Amino acid sequence: MTDSQNNLKLQQTPDGSYTLLRTDMGETYHSRHGALTESEHVFIKNGLDLVNIQGTIHVLEVGLGTLLNAYLAAQFAQENQKQLLYYGIEKYPVPLPLLKRPEMEWDRKQEQYKKLVESDWEKEITLNPFCTIKKIEADALSYQAKHSIDIIFFDAFAPNYQGEMWDKAYFEKLYNQLNPGGIFTTYCAKGSVRRDLASVGFSMERKPGPPGKREMLVGTKPLSFE
Numbered sequence: 001m002t003d004s005q006n007n008l009k010l011q012q013t014p015d016g017s018y019t020l021l022r023t024d025m026g027e028t029y030h031s032r033h034g035a036l037t038e039s040e041h042v043f044i045k046n047g048l049d050l051v052n053i054q055g056t057i058h059v060l061e062v063g064l065g066t067l068l069n070a071y072l073a074a075q076f077a078q079e080n081q082k083q084l085l086y087y088g089i090e091k092y093p094v095p096l097p098l099l100k101r102p103e104m105e106w107d108r109k110q111e112q113y114k115k116l117v118e119s120d121w122e123k124e125i126t127l128n129p130f131c132t133i134k135k136i137e138a139d140a141l142s143y144q145a146k147h148s149i150d151i152i153f154f155d156a157f158a159p160n161y162q163g164e165m166w167d168k169a170y171f172e173k174l175y176n177q178l179n180p181g182g183i184f185t186t187y188c189a190k191g192s193v194r195r196d197l198a199s200v201g202f203s204m205e206r207k208p209g210p211p212g213k214r215e216m217l218v219g220t221k222p223l224s225f226e
């Protein structure tokens with residue numbers, strides 16, 4: 001995959017929210033059936049909502065993209081009064097004008113999205129009293145988290161576009177960065193991905209997918225005594 005920031009186009013999805021289309025790949029950053037609906041379903045309802053730990057939850061996102069997942073996680077943290085430290089990794093940051101999502105009105109709540117979009121990379125930004133985020137420009141394949149992680153939002157492009165991101169060796173590296181009981185969530189439901197994740201140690205579950213997708217995957221790193 002090449003850095004093709006000039007090949008990006010905003011596209012509205014049926015739930016009213018926007019995604020980006022990579023015109024060179026013909027691939028969108030979210031589901032064409034609803035960007036917001038997919039993000040909420042895969043990463044919040046079947047992700048953050050399943051984390052059951054005391055203290056700060058450490059989130060690692062692979063493929064920060066338009067910052068939609070990060071924004072929803074910050075809202076979740078505030079609404080549920082859970083402390084979140086969010087590391088979002090992106091190799092090809094989206095140019096600022098394309099991050100001004102047309103559906104976001106800049107009212108008080110969406111001020112947080114504006115702050116997220118406009119904040120500097122590589123700095124810890126406090127989005128609200130419960131969520132701090134660091135936008136990290138890096139190749140996720142070689143990134144090593146400095147803190148062990150409680151949940152991984154795995155949001156790379158699909159395996160047929162980016163096979164290297166769905167590789168067993170990379171899954172193993174991510175597994176090793178997770179705390180016992182940690183969660184790996186992804187929109188992808190491919191059988192070979194599920195088997196590869198299981199082979200590196202995850203306990204895998206198929207969950208109902210968001211609109212347009214029958215299933216998605218959630219992996220849990222077993223607790224040490226299991």
Ligand SMILES: C[S@@+](CC[C@H](N)C(=O)[O-])C[C@H]1O[C@@H](n2cnc3c(N)ncnc32)[C@H](O)[C@@H]1O
Pocket residue numbers: 001028029030039062063064065066067068069070089090091092093138139140141155156157
């Ligand atoms: C499906 S999109 C992610 C959508 C994003 N989570 C959002 O909420 O908008 C995949 C993202 O992974 C990024 N990406 C591709 N290869 C990468 C790599 N090696 N390391 C980090 N990010 C990568 C792409 O640039 C793109 O932003």
